[in-house]
Amino acid sequence: MNTLNLISAAIIPIIIAFVFIYSIFKKCDPFEDFIKGAYEGLKSAIPILPSLIILMTAVGMFRESGALDLIINIISPFTNLIGIPKECSALALIRPLSGSGALSVFESILNDNSPDGFIGLVSSVMMGSTETTFYTMAIYFSATKVKKTGCTLPAALTADFTGFVISALAVRILFSI
Amino acid sequence: MKYLFAILFSISIISATSMGKIESISNAAISSCSDAVTLFITLLGIMCFWSGLMNIASKSGLTQKISNLFKPIIKFLFPDIKGDKKASEAISMNMTANLLGLGNAVTPLGIAAMNELDRLNGHSTEASVSMKMLTVLNTASIQLIPTTVIALRLAKGSQSPFSIMPAVWVTSFLSVCAGIAVIKAAHCKDTVKSTNKKKRTASL
Known part of the structure:
Protein backbone atom coordinates (compact mmCIF):
# COMPACT_ATOMS: atom_id res chain seq x y z
CA MET A 1 0.00 0.00 0.00
CA ASN A 2 2.78 2.40 0.92
CA THR A 3 4.36 2.00 -2.48
CA LEU A 4 1.13 2.95 -4.22
CA ASN A 5 0.66 5.95 -1.95
CA LEU A 6 4.18 6.99 -2.75
CA ILE A 7 3.69 6.58 -6.50
CA SER A 8 0.41 8.48 -6.58
CA ALA A 9 1.91 11.24 -4.42
CA ALA A 10 5.05 11.45 -6.53
CA ILE A 11 3.55 11.30 -10.00
CA ILE A 12 2.61 14.97 -10.37
CA PRO A 13 5.93 16.39 -9.09
CA ILE A 14 7.77 13.92 -11.34
CA ILE A 15 5.74 14.98 -14.40
CA ILE A 16 6.37 18.67 -13.64
CA ALA A 17 10.11 18.20 -13.20
CA PHE A 18 10.34 15.98 -16.25
CA VAL A 19 8.57 18.50 -18.51
CA PHE A 20 10.90 21.30 -17.40
CA ILE A 21 14.08 19.24 -17.69
CA TYR A 22 13.08 17.86 -21.09
CA SER A 23 12.46 21.39 -22.33
CA ILE A 24 15.93 22.56 -21.18
CA PHE A 25 17.42 19.47 -22.75
CA LYS A 26 15.73 20.40 -26.06
CA LYS A 27 17.14 23.94 -25.73
CA CYS A 28 13.76 25.63 -25.25
CA ASP A 29 12.87 28.32 -22.71
CA PRO A 30 10.49 26.62 -20.25
CA PHE A 31 9.82 29.82 -18.28
CA GLU A 32 8.69 31.81 -21.28
CA ASP A 33 6.62 28.91 -22.66
CA PHE A 34 5.01 28.46 -19.27
CA ILE A 35 3.98 32.11 -19.01
CA LYS A 36 2.49 32.10 -22.50
CA GLY A 37 0.58 28.87 -21.94
CA ALA A 38 -0.66 29.90 -18.51
CA TYR A 39 -2.03 33.13 -19.94
CA GLU A 40 -3.91 31.14 -22.57
CA GLY A 41 -5.29 28.98 -19.75
CA LEU A 42 -6.42 32.07 -17.89
CA LYS A 43 -8.31 33.29 -20.93
CA SER A 44 -10.01 29.97 -21.57
CA ALA A 45 -11.04 29.65 -17.90
CA ILE A 46 -13.14 32.83 -17.77
CA PRO A 47 -16.13 31.57 -19.85
CA ILE A 48 -16.56 28.66 -17.45
CA LEU A 49 -17.65 30.69 -14.42
CA PRO A 50 -21.25 31.52 -15.45
CA SER A 51 -22.19 27.92 -16.20
CA LEU A 52 -20.41 26.76 -13.07
CA ILE A 53 -22.55 29.11 -10.99
CA ILE A 54 -25.86 27.97 -12.44
CA LEU A 55 -24.90 24.30 -12.31
CA MET A 56 -23.77 24.40 -8.69
CA THR A 57 -26.81 26.40 -7.63
CA ALA A 58 -29.20 23.98 -9.31
CA VAL A 59 -27.42 20.95 -7.89
CA GLY A 60 -27.13 22.50 -4.42
CA MET A 61 -30.86 23.23 -4.30
CA PHE A 62 -31.66 19.77 -5.65
CA ARG A 63 -29.56 18.09 -2.97
CA GLU A 64 -31.12 20.09 -0.14
CA SER A 65 -34.69 19.65 -1.38
CA GLY A 66 -34.86 15.97 -0.46
CA ALA A 67 -35.89 15.13 -4.02
CA LEU A 68 -33.16 12.52 -4.13
CA ASP A 69 -34.75 10.53 -1.28
CA LEU A 70 -38.11 10.71 -3.02
CA ILE A 71 -36.69 9.44 -6.30
CA ILE A 72 -34.74 6.66 -4.57
CA ASN A 73 -37.88 5.46 -2.80
CA ILE A 74 -39.70 5.34 -6.13
CA ILE A 75 -37.00 3.52 -8.11
CA SER A 76 -35.50 1.22 -5.46
CA PRO A 77 -38.09 -1.57 -6.00
CA PHE A 78 -36.98 -1.70 -9.65
CA THR A 79 -33.25 -1.49 -8.95
CA ASN A 80 -33.65 -4.20 -6.29
CA LEU A 81 -35.05 -6.41 -9.01
CA ILE A 82 -31.83 -6.18 -11.04
CA GLY A 83 -29.83 -6.86 -7.88
CA ILE A 84 -28.65 -3.39 -6.96
CA PRO A 85 -28.93 -2.40 -3.28
CA LYS A 86 -30.79 0.81 -2.33
CA GLU A 87 -27.65 2.47 -0.97
CA CYS A 88 -25.92 2.02 -4.32
CA SER A 89 -28.86 3.51 -6.23
CA ALA A 90 -28.52 6.64 -4.10
CA LEU A 91 -24.86 6.85 -5.05
CA ALA A 92 -25.65 6.25 -8.73
CA LEU A 93 -28.17 9.11 -8.71
CA ILE A 94 -25.92 11.68 -7.08
CA ARG A 95 -22.74 10.62 -8.93
CA PRO A 96 -23.43 12.40 -12.26
CA LEU A 97 -24.65 15.54 -10.49
CA SER A 98 -22.15 16.33 -7.80
CA GLY A 99 -18.62 15.11 -7.11
CA SER A 100 -18.47 16.23 -3.49
CA GLY A 101 -22.02 14.96 -2.90
CA ALA A 102 -21.10 11.54 -4.26
CA LEU A 103 -17.98 11.43 -2.10
CA SER A 104 -19.98 12.11 1.06
CA VAL A 105 -22.62 9.51 0.14
CA PHE A 106 -19.82 7.01 -0.59
CA GLU A 107 -18.17 7.76 2.73
CA SER A 108 -21.39 7.20 4.65
CA ILE A 109 -21.97 3.92 2.79
CA LEU A 110 -18.52 2.72 3.87
CA ASN A 111 -19.25 3.84 7.44
CA ASP A 112 -22.45 1.81 7.63
CA ASN A 113 -21.29 -1.21 5.60
CA SER A 114 -18.08 -3.21 5.37
CA PRO A 115 -15.90 -1.94 2.51
CA ASP A 116 -15.32 -5.58 1.55
CA GLY A 117 -19.00 -6.57 1.59
CA PHE A 118 -21.28 -6.54 -1.46
CA ILE A 119 -22.64 -2.99 -0.92
CA GLY A 120 -19.18 -1.62 -0.14
CA LEU A 121 -17.63 -3.24 -3.19
CA VAL A 122 -20.36 -2.19 -5.62
CA SER A 123 -20.26 1.41 -4.45
CA SER A 124 -16.45 1.43 -4.65
CA VAL A 125 -16.56 0.19 -8.23
CA MET A 126 -19.22 2.78 -9.09
CA MET A 127 -17.15 5.58 -7.58
CA GLY A 128 -13.99 4.45 -9.36
CA SER A 129 -15.48 3.98 -12.79
CA THR A 130 -17.70 7.04 -13.30
CA GLU A 131 -17.30 10.80 -13.37
CA THR A 132 -19.39 13.87 -12.53
CA THR A 133 -21.18 13.93 -15.89
CA PHE A 134 -23.12 17.21 -15.68
CA TYR A 135 -20.18 19.14 -14.28
CA THR A 136 -17.85 17.84 -16.99
CA MET A 137 -20.37 18.58 -19.73
CA ALA A 138 -21.15 22.09 -18.50
CA ILE A 139 -17.49 23.00 -18.17
CA TYR A 140 -16.33 21.48 -21.44
CA PHE A 141 -19.03 23.06 -23.55
CA SER A 142 -19.00 26.45 -21.84
CA ALA A 143 -15.35 26.78 -22.82
CA THR A 144 -16.57 26.87 -26.44
CA LYS A 145 -19.44 28.59 -28.22
CA VAL A 146 -21.44 25.40 -28.64
CA LYS A 147 -25.16 25.58 -27.86
CA LYS A 148 -26.41 22.44 -29.57
CA THR A 149 -24.82 19.47 -27.85
CA GLY A 150 -26.89 16.89 -29.73
CA CYS A 151 -26.49 13.35 -28.49
CA THR A 152 -23.78 14.15 -25.92
CA LEU A 153 -25.99 14.05 -22.82
CA PRO A 154 -27.89 10.90 -23.85
CA ALA A 155 -24.57 9.21 -24.67
CA ALA A 156 -22.98 10.28 -21.38
CA LEU A 157 -26.00 9.14 -19.38
CA THR A 158 -26.07 5.82 -21.25
CA ALA A 159 -22.44 5.37 -20.24
CA ASP A 160 -23.31 6.21 -16.61
CA PHE A 161 -26.28 3.85 -16.56
CA THR A 162 -24.22 1.04 -18.11
CA GLY A 163 -21.53 1.60 -15.50
CA PHE A 164 -24.18 1.48 -12.78
CA VAL A 165 -25.62 -1.85 -13.90
CA ILE A 166 -22.26 -3.42 -14.79
CA SER A 167 -20.66 -2.49 -11.45
CA ALA A 168 -23.07 -4.75 -9.56
CA LEU A 169 -22.67 -7.48 -12.17
CA ALA A 170 -18.87 -7.22 -12.19
CA VAL A 171 -18.71 -7.50 -8.41
CA ARG A 172 -20.98 -10.57 -8.46
CA ILE A 173 -18.88 -12.29 -11.12
CA LEU A 174 -15.35 -11.26 -10.10
CA PHE A 175 -15.88 -11.74 -6.35
CA SER A 176 -18.37 -14.61 -6.81
CA ILE A 177 -20.83 -13.13 -4.28
CA MET B 1 -28.99 20.94 -21.46
CA LYS B 2 -31.64 23.50 -22.42
CA TYR B 3 -34.32 21.94 -20.21
CA LEU B 4 -32.04 20.50 -17.56
CA PHE B 5 -31.97 23.49 -15.22
CA ALA B 6 -35.67 24.25 -15.49
CA ILE B 7 -36.35 20.62 -14.60
CA LEU B 8 -33.88 20.59 -11.71
CA PHE B 9 -35.25 23.83 -10.24
CA SER B 10 -38.88 22.74 -10.50
CA ILE B 11 -38.22 19.31 -8.98
CA SER B 12 -36.32 20.97 -6.14
CA ILE B 13 -39.11 23.41 -5.37
CA ILE B 14 -41.89 20.82 -5.58
CA SER B 15 -40.16 18.32 -3.35
CA ALA B 16 -38.93 20.97 -0.92
CA THR B 17 -42.48 22.30 -0.54
CA SER B 18 -43.88 18.84 0.02
CA MET B 19 -41.22 18.03 2.61
CA GLY B 20 -41.19 21.43 4.30
CA LYS B 21 -37.63 22.22 3.27
CA ILE B 22 -38.19 25.54 1.52
CA GLU B 23 -35.89 27.36 3.90
CA SER B 24 -32.98 24.99 3.35
CA ILE B 25 -33.16 25.20 -0.45
CA SER B 26 -33.28 28.96 -0.23
CA ASN B 27 -30.09 28.86 1.83
CA ALA B 28 -28.60 26.35 -0.60
CA ALA B 29 -29.32 28.66 -3.54
CA ILE B 30 -27.31 31.45 -1.98
CA SER B 31 -24.44 29.41 -0.58
CA SER B 32 -24.00 27.37 -3.79
CA CYS B 33 -23.38 30.54 -5.82
CA SER B 34 -20.43 31.48 -3.67
CA ASP B 35 -19.26 27.86 -3.58
CA ALA B 36 -19.14 28.00 -7.38
CA VAL B 37 -16.87 31.05 -7.26
CA THR B 38 -14.58 29.39 -4.71
CA LEU B 39 -14.37 26.33 -6.93
CA PHE B 40 -13.71 28.54 -9.95
CA ILE B 41 -10.78 30.24 -8.23
CA THR B 42 -9.26 26.87 -7.37
CA LEU B 43 -9.84 25.79 -10.95
CA LEU B 44 -8.30 29.01 -12.28
CA GLY B 45 -4.94 28.28 -10.65
CA ILE B 46 -4.96 24.69 -11.85
CA MET B 47 -6.01 25.72 -15.36
CA CYS B 48 -3.20 28.25 -15.67
CA PHE B 49 -0.64 25.88 -14.25
CA TRP B 50 -1.45 22.92 -16.48
CA SER B 51 -1.89 25.07 -19.57
CA GLY B 52 1.56 26.52 -18.93
CA LEU B 53 3.08 23.09 -18.40
CA MET B 54 1.31 21.80 -21.49
CA ASN B 55 2.75 24.65 -23.54
CA ILE B 56 6.28 23.78 -22.40
CA ALA B 57 5.71 20.15 -23.32
CA SER B 58 4.27 21.11 -26.67
CA LYS B 59 7.10 23.53 -27.56
CA SER B 60 9.74 20.95 -26.65
CA GLY B 61 8.08 18.25 -28.76
CA LEU B 62 7.11 16.04 -25.83
CA THR B 63 3.37 16.09 -26.57
CA GLN B 64 4.12 15.07 -30.15
CA LYS B 65 5.81 11.92 -28.85
CA ILE B 66 2.89 11.06 -26.56
CA SER B 67 0.32 11.73 -29.26
CA ASN B 68 2.09 9.25 -31.55
CA LEU B 69 1.32 6.54 -28.99
CA PHE B 70 -2.38 7.38 -29.13
CA LYS B 71 -2.56 7.69 -32.91
CA PRO B 72 -4.58 4.49 -33.60
CA ILE B 73 -7.14 5.24 -30.86
CA ILE B 74 -7.52 8.85 -31.96
CA LYS B 75 -7.95 7.80 -35.57
CA PHE B 76 -10.81 5.49 -34.57
CA LEU B 77 -12.55 7.82 -32.08
CA PHE B 78 -11.95 11.16 -33.79
CA PRO B 79 -12.01 10.48 -37.54
CA ASP B 80 -13.27 13.97 -38.42
CA ILE B 81 -10.22 15.83 -37.09
CA LYS B 82 -8.30 14.18 -39.95
CA GLY B 83 -5.13 13.81 -37.91
CA ASP B 84 -4.87 17.53 -37.08
CA LYS B 85 -1.59 17.78 -35.17
CA LYS B 86 -2.53 20.27 -32.46
CA ALA B 87 -5.91 18.68 -31.77
CA SER B 88 -4.53 15.14 -31.55
CA GLU B 89 -1.78 16.33 -29.22
CA ALA B 90 -4.30 18.01 -26.92
CA ILE B 91 -6.58 14.96 -26.94
CA SER B 92 -3.64 12.65 -26.16
CA MET B 93 -2.62 14.78 -23.18
CA ASN B 94 -6.18 14.71 -21.86
CA MET B 95 -6.29 10.91 -22.27
CA THR B 96 -2.95 10.51 -20.51
CA ALA B 97 -4.16 12.60 -17.58
CA ASN B 98 -7.35 10.51 -17.42
CA LEU B 99 -5.48 7.20 -17.44
CA LEU B 100 -3.00 8.32 -14.79
CA GLY B 101 -5.85 9.65 -12.68
CA LEU B 102 -4.38 13.17 -12.48
CA GLY B 103 -7.75 14.53 -11.31
CA ASN B 104 -6.77 18.19 -11.36
CA ALA B 105 -4.99 18.10 -14.69
CA VAL B 106 -7.78 16.36 -16.57
CA THR B 107 -10.09 19.38 -16.77
CA PRO B 108 -7.56 21.97 -18.04
CA LEU B 109 -6.18 19.53 -20.60
CA GLY B 110 -9.69 18.57 -21.65
CA ILE B 111 -10.66 22.20 -22.14
CA ALA B 112 -7.50 22.78 -24.17
CA ALA B 113 -8.50 19.86 -26.39
CA MET B 114 -12.05 21.20 -26.59
CA ASN B 115 -10.74 24.58 -27.78
CA GLU B 116 -8.70 22.87 -30.50
CA LEU B 117 -11.79 20.96 -31.64
CA ASP B 118 -13.79 24.20 -31.53
CA ARG B 119 -11.24 25.76 -33.87
CA LEU B 120 -11.55 22.82 -36.29
CA ASN B 121 -15.34 23.12 -36.04
CA GLY B 122 -15.12 26.75 -37.18
CA HIS B 123 -16.44 27.99 -33.77
CA SER B 124 -19.90 26.75 -34.73
CA THR B 125 -22.75 26.70 -32.21
CA GLU B 126 -23.36 23.06 -33.03
CA ALA B 127 -21.05 20.51 -31.44
CA SER B 128 -18.93 18.43 -33.81
CA VAL B 129 -18.84 14.64 -33.43
CA SER B 130 -15.32 14.88 -32.00
CA MET B 131 -16.44 17.36 -29.36
CA LYS B 132 -19.21 15.02 -28.31
CA MET B 133 -16.79 12.11 -28.26
CA LEU B 134 -14.23 13.94 -26.13
CA THR B 135 -16.88 14.98 -23.63
CA VAL B 136 -18.29 11.48 -23.29
CA LEU B 137 -14.79 10.03 -22.85
CA ASN B 138 -14.31 12.47 -20.00
CA THR B 139 -17.69 11.95 -18.34
CA ALA B 140 -16.92 8.23 -18.17
CA SER B 141 -13.19 8.34 -17.70
CA ILE B 142 -11.00 5.25 -17.59
CA GLN B 143 -8.65 5.35 -14.64
CA LEU B 144 -5.90 2.79 -14.15
CA ILE B 145 -5.62 3.33 -10.40
Missing part, protein backbone atom coordinates in the same frame (compact mmCIF):
# COMPACT_ATOMS: atom_id res chain seq x y z
CA PRO B 146 -8.68 4.90 -8.74
CA THR B 147 -6.61 6.44 -5.95
CA THR B 148 -9.34 8.38 -4.12
CA VAL B 149 -11.55 5.33 -3.79
CA ILE B 150 -8.68 3.08 -2.72
CA ALA B 151 -7.50 5.58 -0.11
CA LEU B 152 -11.01 5.90 1.31
CA ARG B 153 -11.47 2.11 1.39
CA LEU B 154 -8.21 1.74 3.29
CA ALA B 155 -9.23 4.45 5.74
CA LYS B 156 -12.52 2.64 6.42
CA GLY B 157 -10.69 -0.58 7.33
CA SER B 158 -10.85 -2.59 4.12
CA GLN B 159 -8.79 -5.80 4.18
CA SER B 160 -8.04 -5.57 0.46
CA PRO B 161 -8.49 -1.97 -0.76
CA PHE B 162 -7.05 -2.80 -4.20
CA SER B 163 -9.31 -5.77 -4.89
CA ILE B 164 -11.80 -3.55 -6.74
CA MET B 165 -9.38 -2.60 -9.52
CA PRO B 166 -10.21 -5.33 -12.08
CA ALA B 167 -13.93 -4.70 -11.55
CA VAL B 168 -13.36 -0.95 -12.00
CA TRP B 169 -11.47 -1.56 -15.25
CA VAL B 170 -14.18 -3.81 -16.66
CA THR B 171 -16.96 -1.44 -15.61
CA SER B 172 -15.39 1.76 -16.87
CA PHE B 173 -14.31 0.11 -20.11
CA LEU B 174 -17.83 -1.14 -20.81
CA SER B 175 -19.46 2.14 -19.83
CA VAL B 176 -17.11 4.11 -22.09
CA CYS B 177 -17.91 1.65 -24.88
CA ALA B 178 -21.63 2.23 -24.36
CA GLY B 179 -21.13 5.99 -24.58
CA ILE B 180 -18.99 5.68 -27.71
CA ALA B 181 -21.56 3.36 -29.27
CA VAL B 182 -24.38 5.87 -28.77
CA ILE B 183 -22.35 8.62 -30.45
CA LYS B 184 -21.17 6.38 -33.27
CA ALA B 185 -24.75 5.20 -33.85
CA ALA B 186 -26.17 8.74 -33.86
CA HIS B 187 -23.43 9.87 -36.20
CA CYS B 188 -23.87 6.84 -38.43
CA LYS B 189 -27.49 7.89 -39.03
CA ASP B 190 -26.27 11.37 -40.05
CA THR B 191 -23.91 10.00 -42.67
CA VAL B 192 -26.59 7.65 -44.02
CA LYS B 193 -28.99 10.59 -44.25
CA SER B 194 -26.51 12.78 -46.09
CA THR B 195 -25.56 10.02 -48.52
CA ASN B 196 -29.25 9.29 -49.13
CA LYS B 197 -29.80 12.98 -49.83
CA LYS B 198 -26.90 12.95 -52.26
CA LYS B 199 -28.34 9.86 -53.97
CA ARG B 200 -31.76 11.48 -54.21
CA THR B 201 -30.41 14.69 -55.66
CA ALA B 202 -28.28 12.64 -58.05
CA SER B 203 -31.30 10.63 -59.25
CA LEU B 204 -33.34 13.80 -59.74
